[in-house]
Amino acid sequence: xEIKLVKDILEANEVIAAQNRAFFNERGVYxxxxxxxxxxxKTTLLERTIEGLKVRRKIxxxxxxxxxxxxxxxxxxHAIPAVQINTGGACHLDGNxxxxxxxxxxxxxxxxxxxxxxxxxxxPAEFNIGEDAxxxxxxxxxxxDKPLKYPLMFQVSSVLLLNKIxxxxxxxxxxxxxxxxxxxxxxxxxIMPLSCSTGEGLDSWLQWLEESSATQGA
Ligand code: MG
Ligand code: ZN
Numbered sequence: 001x002e003i004k005l006v007k008d009i010l011e012a013n014e015v016i017a018a019q020n021r022a023f024f025n026e027r028g029v030y031x032x033x034x035x036x037x038x039x040x041x042k043t044t045l046l047e048r049t050i051e052g053l054k055v056r057r058k059i060x061x062x063x064x065x066x067x068x069x070x071x072x073x074x075x076x077x078h079a080i081p082a083v084q085i086n087t088g089g090a091c092h093l094d095g096n097x098x099x100x101x102x103x104x105x106x107x108x109x110x111x112x113x114x115x116x117x118x119x120x121x122x123x124p125a126e127f128n129i130g131e132d133a134x135x136x137x138x139x140x141x142x143x144x145d146k147p148l149k150y151p152l153m154f155q156v157s158s159v160l161l162l163n164k165i166x167x168x169x170x171x172x173x174x175x176x177x178x179x180x181x182x183x184x185x186x187x188x189x190x191i192m193p194l195s196c197s198t199g200e201g202l203d204s205w206l207q208w209l210e211e212s213s214a215t216q217g218a
Contacts, residue, residue: 010126010127013094013095013096013127013128014095014128015095016094016095016096016099016130017095017127017128017129017130018130019095019099019130020095020098020099020102020129020130021130021131023102023130024113024130024132027107027110028111029107029110029111029112029113030111030112030113030132030212030213030215031112031113031114031115031129031130031131031132031133032112032113032114032115032131032132032133032134032135032209033093033115033117033124033128033129033131033133033134033135034046034114034115034116034117034135034136034137035117035120035121035124035125035134035135035136035137035153035157036117036119036121036136036137036138037119037120037121037138037139037142038119038120039119039139039141039142040119040137040138040139040142040163041137041139041163041164041196042071042116042117042119042137043063043071043074043075043116044196045137045161045163045196045205046061046075046114046116047074047075047078047196048196048199048202049114049205049206049209050075050078050080051078052202052206053112053206053209053210054078054080056210057111057112057209057210057213058109058110058111058112059080059110059111059112059113059114060080060081060082060083060105060107060110060112060113060114061075061080061081061082061083061113061114061115061116062082062083062084062085062098062101062102062105062113062114062115062116063075063082063083063084063085063116064085064087064092064093064097064115064116064117064118065084065085065086065087065118066086066087066088066089066090066091066118067086067088068086069084069086071084071116072084081105081106081110083101083104083105084101085097085098085100085101087118090118091118091120091122091123091124092117092118092120092122092123092124092126092127093115093117093118093124093127093129094127094129095127095128095129095130097129098115098129098130111213112209112213115129115131121146121150121153122150122152122153124153125150125152125153125155125156125157126152132212133158133159133212134156134157134158135157135158135159135160135161136153136154136157136159136160136161137160137161137162137163138160138161138162138163139162139163139164139167140162140163140164140165140167140168140171140173140175141164141167141171141173143172143173144173144174144175144177144178144181145181146178147178147181147182147184147185148181148184148185151185154182154185154186154189155185155186157186157189158188158189158190159189159190159191159192159205159208160182160189160190160191160192161192161194161205162175162178162191162192162193162194163194163195163196164195164196164197165193165194165195165200165201166195166197166198166200175193179191190208192204192205192208
């Protein structure tokens, strides 16, 4: 029974995600689903991304959080459209929640929408929201064992951003092992080590995002 129920929920979500996808395609909006643990640096990455790319891309953001609008306030301070979705306790965004957020967001002229998912390495990986790409962010302070412990998130992501590499000298984190394990669960994963504090490695990410989003609406 329980397995059947989960299957039904995921199938219903797929229908809505496909509708969202069609909605984005019609408007030429490239959509990134940004996932990662609490504290990995999702919002800070978003702020750096907006600063680095806003001259060349019209960006909007949907912020998913269990409670509070703190992240949306941080993003709105960068003078781009931002909407907060509070999940009311749910630990991930689904297609229906994103559709609800779209009702409050004017996508006119927008060519890149980044959706910051709820901080969680598990179920955000199971729910498509209509995105073009799933991007996950990990930080070296979380430890190098995550690819084997949370394989689904690594499997469904196109890009893995490894944040806080400026802290590598201070933590026990084996970058080679992390990279090898991540590629074991997803051989096509694009891995980019970076630091949102120092800016190291951010150029590669911005270039990837600019090139990928050019495929939509061009
Ligand atoms: Mg955040
Ligand atoms: Zn969840």
